[in-house]
Amino acid sequence: MFLTAKTQKLMQELEEEKAHLQWNAAEMSVELKRLLQNEIESLKQRDKHRSAEMIAIFAKHNFYANGFTPRELRTTLEDLGPTYVKIGQIMSSRVDLLPPPYCKELEKLRESVKPLDPAVAKAVIEQEAGKKIDEIYAEFRDEPLGSASIGQAHYGVLKDGTRVVTKVQRPLIAEMMRKDFVLLNKLADLVNIVEEDSDEQVIDLKSVIAELEKVTKAELDFRVEADNTRLFREKCLGDDDRISCPAVIDELTTERIFTMTYIDGCSVANTEKLAAEGCDLEEIGRVIVENYLHQVLDVGTFHADPHQGNILVSHGKPYWIDFGMIGRVTDKDIDLIQSAVKALLVQDADALVNAVMSMGAASEKTDRSRLTADAEGFIQKYALVKSVSDINMTDVFDEVMALAAKNHVSMPGRFTMLARSITTMEGVVEQLCPDLNIFNLLYAKMKERAQRNINIQQEILEKGKELFNAGKKAAKLPVLASEVLDALVKGKAKVGIELTGYEEPLDRIGHFVRYTVLTLVASVLFIGSCILCTTSFKPLLANGMPLVAVAGLVFSIALGIFSIRKLK
Numbered sequence: 001m002f003l004t005a006k007t008q009k010l011m012q013e014l015e016e017e018k019a020h021l022q023w024n025a026a027e028m029s030v031e032l033k034r035l036l037q038n039e040i041e042s043l044k045q046r047d048k049h050r051s052a053e054m055i056a057i058f059a060k061h062n063f064y065a066n067g068f069t070p071r072e073l074r075t076t077l078e079d080l081g082p083t084y085v086k087i088g089q090i091m092s093s094r095v096d097l098l099p100p101p102y103c104k105e106l107e108k109l110r111e112s113v114k115p116l117d118p119a120v121a122k123a124v125i126e127q128e129a130g131k132k133i134d135e136i137y138a139e140f141r142d143e144p145l146g147s148a149s150i151g152q153a154h155y156g157v158l159k160d161g162t163r164v165v166t167k168v169q170r171p172l173i174a175e176m177m178r179k180d181f182v183l184l185n186k187l188a189d190l191v192n193i194v195e196e197d198s199d200e201q202v203i204d205l206k207s208v209i210a211e212l213e214k215v216t217k218a219e220l221d222f223r224v225e226a227d228n229t230r231l232f233r234e235k236c237l238g239d240d241d242r243i244s245c246p247a248v249i250d251e252l253t254t255e256r257i258f259t260m261t262y263i264d265g266c267s268v269a270n271t272e273k274l275a276a277e278g279c280d281l282e283e284i285g286r287v288i289v290e291n292y293l294h295q296v297l298d299v300g301t302f303h304a305d306p307h308q309g310n311i312l313v314s315h316g317k318p319y320w321i322d323f324g325m326i327g328r329v330t331d332k333d334i335d336l337i338q339s340a341v342k343a344l345l346v347q348d349a350d351a352l353v354n355a356v357m358s359m360g361a362a363s364e365k366t367d368r369s370r371l372t373a374d375a376e377g378f379i380q381k382y383a384l385v386k387s388v389s390d391i392n393m394t395d396v397f398d399e400v401m402a403l404a405a406k407n408h409v410s411m412p413g414r415f416t417m418l419a420r421s422i423t424t425m426e427g428v429v430e431q432l433c434p435d436l437n438i439f440n441l442l443y444a445k446m447k448e449r450a451q452r453n454i455n456i457q458q459e460i461l462e463k464g465k466e467l468f469n470a471g472k473k474a475a476k477l478p479v480l481a482s483e484v485l486d487a488l489v490k491g492k493a494k495v496g497i498e499l500t501g502y503e504e505p506l507d508r509i510g511h512f513v514r515y516t517v518l519t520l521v522a523s524v525l526f527i528g529s530c531i532l533c534t535t536s537f538k539p540l541l542a543n544g545m546p547l548v549a550v551a552g553l554v555f556s557i558a559l560g561i562f563s564i565r566k567l568k
Helices: 002-019 030-035 037-062 070-080 082-092 102-107 118-129 173-193 206-221 222-236 271-276 281-299 331-346 350-358 368-382 394-407 413-430 438-452 456-489 503-533 546-568
Strands: 137-140 151-158 163-169 257-261 301-302 311-314 318-319 326-328
Touching: 030 394, 037 070, 070 082, 070 102, 082 102, 082 173, 118 163, 118 257, 137 173, 151 173, 173 206, 222 257, 222 281, 222 301, 222 326, 257 326, 271 281, 281 318, 281 413, 281 438, 301 413, 326 413, 331 350, 331 368, 331 394, 331 438, 350 368, 350 394, 368 394, 394 413, 413 438, 503 546
Parallel strands: none
Antiparallel strands: 137 151, 151 163, 163 257, 301 326, 311 318
């Protein structure tokens, strides 16, 4: 009875929300309205009963009993209709949103998409550009280069002779998705299931919907992909003579159309054609990998979907295309990854745990002792590994992610996106040039980065702290010795020892203590002089620095160098 009342209330709220989302036909040109008349009427009829239909579909799949499994997600999207199949296709490539089993299941939704009517595609371009097709293009091909769930691409030649590709968004798709997301967000309150005690990875429907809605909005605005393309071209290529990407045609790019220069090439998957053209496949592979590593390790912005279809080769030169998915990582992220790899090499479970927990967010269910135990078992697999070049980074990424998931440490999407991207890149290289070892190149690049990013000042500070602590401990030796001698004199302690050849060791101890204390004095004097430099203590030098402070700095540095040399 409670569920029925809740369902009725939900349906009422859905009807109220729907009233605010009626299709605004005024936004469409007369030609588009004429061409899409049937589709618009169908959309209106669909809206009338859509909320009840969706509730019935969710009830049919009985999430309360089965949980939100991969198969249930796929079959539910299929039953919800074409819009949700399109959403599922987007989700299938978003490992940063869903675990791999869900993405793999949703790949079954990737079927051929019916092409958009060329007349409709032209009408969209004319509406967005404010010009007739004949005024824009010297040539425009009706047959699309490719057709996808959100849009399709057409080849054209501009009036100035520039060969281009124009990506056209399907009319009504954005409005359909926006409406369905409103319904989904309401329904999520009814069907959301999160089994906290389950051993299986169960999806929180509300959080997935929220993140997916944000991603879909970006997918539906072609200006986002255009901005990504501009950013990639400006920051990520490095050497445009070796590798490149299309240029954006700004005057023909809006929310619903995206125009870029045409790349007359073939996919890197077509190795037979490339070889027949005399291309050096290994050199092409090396250029692609080196540029990809430049994106990740130098720029922090990388192509997040580098599959074979998104890398073309024209006249022996590789080109990146399709920047709908761009990943971003920070220097700190890369440092944490390097720390995790280093922990494997030195067999340090605590360091690996620290890296994993710094990369992700621990939950209340995270048990550090259990995580450490799992980490110890994990690093045993790499007990004989002595170099990063001997590690398969794809396997390491997957296992670290699994280690985190098992111990309820949530990894940010940028790490899972990077892991998937590297895995995809490895597959491209294996087919294009199997003899090229991507991980040797990765090792060399990471080594170069580590050497470049060594912070000398930080190293000196850390060593200074170590020396300071050692000095404090050494400074206590005379006091401790005095207390022991005093106790012996008073008869409170008895010592039975026999010393043989003790003169030289005692001299060494005295030498160490003497110069360690001097080093400590130099450190304290140096810090005090630095503080004094911030004051106006007279007399002052011409540059405004206190004379006493400068003298203290010079003397402390000289004393420190002298003492450290004597300690060697």
